[in-house]
Amino acid sequence: MKLNIAVLGGDGIGPEVCAQGVKVLKAIEKKFNHKFTFTNGLVGGSALTAKGVPLPDETLELCKNSDAILFGAIGDPKFEDGNDIKIRPEQGLLKLRKELGLYANIRPLKVFEPLIHKSPIKEKVIKNTDFVIFRELTGGIYYGDKSTNSDGTAASDTSNYSISEIDRIAHMAFKSAKTRRKKLTLIDKANVLETSRLWRKRVKELAKEYPEIAVDYLYVDNAAMKIIINPRQFDVILTDNLFGDILSDEASVISGSIGLLASTSIGEKSVLFEPIHGSFPEMKGKNLANPLATILSTALLLEHFKLYEEADAIKNAVEKSIEHHITTPDINSTKKFAHTTTVGEFISEYIMDKKNILYHVENISLGQSTII
Ligand code: IPM
Ligand code: MG
Numbered sequence: 001m002k003l004n005i006a007v008l009g010g011d012g013i014g015p016e017v018c019a020q021g022v023k024v025l026k027a028i029e030k031k032f033n034h035k036f037t038f039t040n041g042l043v044g045g046s047a048l049t050a051k052g053v054p055l056p057d058e059t060l061e062l063c064k065n066s067d068a069i070l071f072g073a074i075g076d077p078k079f080e081d082g083n084d085i086k087i088r089p090e091q092g093l094l095k096l097r098k099e100l101g102l103y104a105n106i107r108p109l110k111v112f113e114p115l116i117h118k119s120p121i122k123e124k125v126i127k128n129t130d131f132v133i134f135r136e137l138t139g140g141i142y143y144g145d146k147s148t149n150s151d152g153t154a155a156s157d158t159s160n161y162s163i164s165e166i167d168r169i170a171h172m173a174f175k176s177a178k179t180r181r182k183k184l185t186l187i188d189k190a191n192v193l194e195t196s197r198l199w200r201k202r203v204k205e206l207a208k209e210y211p212e213i214a215v216d217y218l219y220v221d222n223a224a225m226k227i228i229i230n231p232r233q234f235d236v237i238l239t240d241n242l243f244g245d246i247l248s249d250e251a252s253v254i255s256g257s258i259g260l261l262a263s264t265s266i267g268e269k270s271v272l273f274e275p276i277h278g279s280f281p282e283m284k285g286k287n288l289a290n291p292l293a294t295i296l297s298t299a300l301l302l303e304h305f306k307l308y309e310e311a312d313a314i315k316n317a318v319e320k321s322i323e324h325h326i327t328t329p330d331i332n333s334t335k336k337f338a339h340t341t342t343v344g345e346f347i348s349e350y351i352m353d354k355k356n357i358l359y360h361v362e363n364i365s366l367g368q369s370t371i372i
Helices: 014-032 047-053 055-065 090-099 111-119 161-180 193-205 220-227 241-255 292-306 308-323 340-352 356-360
Strands: 003-012 034-039 068-073 102-109 129-135 146-148 153-155 183-189 216-220 236-239 262-266 271-277
Touching: 003 014, 003 055, 003 090, 003 271, 014 034, 014 068, 014 236, 014 292, 014 308, 014 340, 047 356, 055 090, 068 236, 068 292, 111 308, 129 241, 161 183, 161 193, 161 236, 183 193, 183 220, 183 308, 193 216, 216 220, 236 241, 262 292, 271 292, 271 308, 292 308, 292 340, 308 340, 340 356
Parallel strands: 003 034, 003 068, 068 271, 129 236, 183 216, 183 236
Antiparallel strands: 102 129, 102 262, 146 153, 262 271
16 A cells, blocks of 8 residues: 655654654555655644744645654743643644544543553553543634733633534444444533533533443533542543543543554545654653654554554564563663663564564663664
8 A cells, every 4th residue: 555644744743753653654555565654744842943933834735745644742941831832743744634624533441451550540440441532623722712912811712512513523422333332422511611511512512322332421620530439430421622632642541551542533625643652751752752653543543544464563563572572661660671662672573473473572771773
């Protein structure tokens, strides 16, 4: 298969983890005889520095003309409030989502058996947790009118949702539930917010079209607690933009590290794959960031194009890297942790030549970037 992939590394650790994703996709390309073309584009703080805007036109064009986008992370302390900044790097990502119509952000959460002890939550609580969050991505308070008064003493953000915005992601979530454990939970704040009441009303109506799906409704404060005390009760979570942002970071602690969670953003025109973690600027350039979320995002990319065998090859290799402790310090607290590039190399090599790399595992001098 021929695929044109736009690579937007972004800020902080984004470019480093994306480079590992590309490395792994190149191994897949070789092993399975595909033709992937990678083109880099600037976004976020790095685009602001180079071009004065967080999403240059050429980056948007590149994304529109690509089959898929691999995205790193966005956010740079240089552009934090207090530095008298008018445009923030994050605006690049928000504009990209809107321009490409990426209205559904799908964030699967699974527990990796060998890492279960890394979670701050008890093993018996999180064992076999397996749910997916469908987060609405182009509406709500993120995109409503915003204002600050002239003397900076008051500000407002507005949240808007229309039925059509709710319907399209709700249908997607219901369809996903059909292929899973047939349960959907709408998370909202319908006891307070008008938009949440609309979500609830609509989802109740749409549920009639999916009689095989058990639907329940939770207020977000209550759900935030239940995700921690009984995460196994969830199968498909459907929620709005802001709640989805918050709940997916919360849910990531179940897996032991936010550095493990991948996501797909999908919509009318394009499809984008990214780790759910942020740009982690403190870790930038240290070769210590966990590339697994990005590498697992490349598996989601391949699945999107129905390249299931290829996606499985990546997922198996990731499991092997975890099993053999070829992992970064966030999930490997021993002195023998691996660097970002080493993890990427191990996974690529494992995909290319399983037996050989396992033979070499014993000889790998961890902490060095070259393993063969
Ligand atoms: C995410 C991030 C973004 C968001 C930021 C970087 C704008 O936190 O993708 O979850 O809030 O959507
Ligand atoms: Mg977030």
